Amino acid sequence: MGSVVLTRDEVKKVIDLKETIDAVRNVYKLKSEGKAVIWPLVNYEFIDEHAAMDIRSGYIKGEQLHGLKMLNNFPENREKGLPPFNGIMMVYDSNTGMPIGIMDASYVTCMRTGAAGALGVDLLARKDARVLTVLGAGKQAPFQIAATLTLRPEIEKVYIVDPLSMEAAERFAEGITDLLKADFDMDASRVEFAASGAEEAVRNSDAIITVTPSRKPIIMKEWVKPGTHFSCLGSDMETKQEIESSISAEARIFTDDKAQCIRVGEIEIPIKEGVIKEDDIAGEIGDVIAGSISGRTDDEQITLFDATGLYILDLVTAKTAIVRAKETGIGADIEF
């Protein structure tokens, strides 16, 4: 009856990518069926510290789980030799309100975000998609690649684009095969990873995942070939935008949460500009998983999955970690 308490390293040991993908797919479906509740976001900017925090929380009726995470973003920690992102999540049994797990939130967030982007690709990209671009060679990129290759093993080539530094993209492309082996036990030796400029990558890609914090569009409409899919994950705050509004205007659009995407997602700016309207959103990704709304309806269509991040994804991912930790005896067991 105690709570499993897991550090970041322990979370990494007990969390599995395939299980995470299945859990995320299932919780999107539960949300579509009205069985999951996202509670209001609390956020704050620490002006003097040039830092920010947010509290995300929610409840999954289907699974009888609720909880929260606090994530702190203190970029100046890098200069202090401390991690810039810190946070802990708590998971409770919604039958009793008893805590069942407490763990570092950062690795869970990375894993569920990778699963989200990849599910967008798997559900909406053309069946014959072979070339992927990942825009943003940062911390999130390996998780996006690992999850997408898991769901779409036919992918042959992955362009790595870093809008700020070609050198970073090159370093990433050189190291990613080894990293996928080490961190995800994944053999990606058959996949070609190529650092590239944005235009060349986009012109040659069937699916594009964006994970930058950009506040102005990096991908231009004229580069996009018919039938391209976009999973946009970087825009999760007002004024962020990664792709030109005219791409959204033409796309069949899905969201992780309609209201949240309109407020802070990739579609925020196009909606504010009047380029698209709320009615132009085809549905939520969970509706596609549940089968209540069709995903891609045409091979020439541009599709867009706007994912702003939902705490219920963390919750189900953490649950898999708790189950595995109990099975393997990893982590502390504390009777609060």
Place this chain on the structure above:
Amino acid sequence: MGSVVLTRDEVKKVIDLKETIDAVRNVYKLKSEGKAVIWPLVNYEFIDEHAAMDIRSGYIKGEQLHGLKMLNNFPENREKGLPPFNGIMMVYDSNTGMPIGIMDASYVTCMRTGAAGALGVDLLARKDARVLTVLGAGKQAPFQIAATLTLRPEIEKVYIVDPLSMEAAERFAEGITDLLKADFDMDASRVEFAASGAEEAVRNSDAIITVTPSRKPIIMKEWVKPGTHFSCLGSDMETKQEIESSISAEARIFTDDKAQCIRVGEIEIPIKEGVIKEDDIAGEIGDVIAGSISGRTDDEQITLFDATGLYILDLVTAKTAIVRAKETGIGADIEF
């Protein structure tokens, strides 16, 4: 650099009533000086489980602490042999965003609530107050008594009133001296504890602390003698009210947080009834501690401290527990 992790029993060992009172007094003052921020409350009712949860959070600039607690109230747990209240709080260093403590929230909540009620009595009751009434013989009552006797050792008599059960009040009155000794190492043998009906207790009291979840007034205006002080802690949700509106109408009123008390405190109903106006609130209790607003101005005055509970109180109380736990080696030390 790790986080101290404390169970309820461990919190009890490292938390000290005097330290809690000092910490709470100080944080009320910091709030009055604009150095503390209460972040928005998140709450939810689990309809099928007849249960509720809330997430309270905040930031103290003066102390560079921020954090949150989730409290779950599952009354039906009693039938399952489980505690009805569960919750965990997390404390972070606001210079770095790193977690410094994670602990059971229920004992911290009890201690800081006791300190709050007692500070109201100490700051606002007449200097010659000798008789106290505690309305509500539940879990909160011993904390209120212990803290009030700490700050006002001249108190000679304490009436215990339980509006639902005289038997509960009698049992409480019989056991409280031993309980104060066992739980707070407090010798209260000089104090007379008497179970009583509400009217008799109120007619004879100089200070009254209310800690019931009542939704209709229990204390009537005609019983209240001039110069009485009220610390009202039970009303922390819309529609709760413990004392007749006409008492509030006559009182010099202080709040823990003005906006929150207007929304959910003891003064909510009188304000909605139009019996008092927002302008009738003299100030926040922190203003009295800071010396910017006078407390009681007259020995015949009725004074009222409306305390709805602020997470910043938990935060400073938890900080004392973290410091003591580190000194004594109590609890787990986990490097998240």
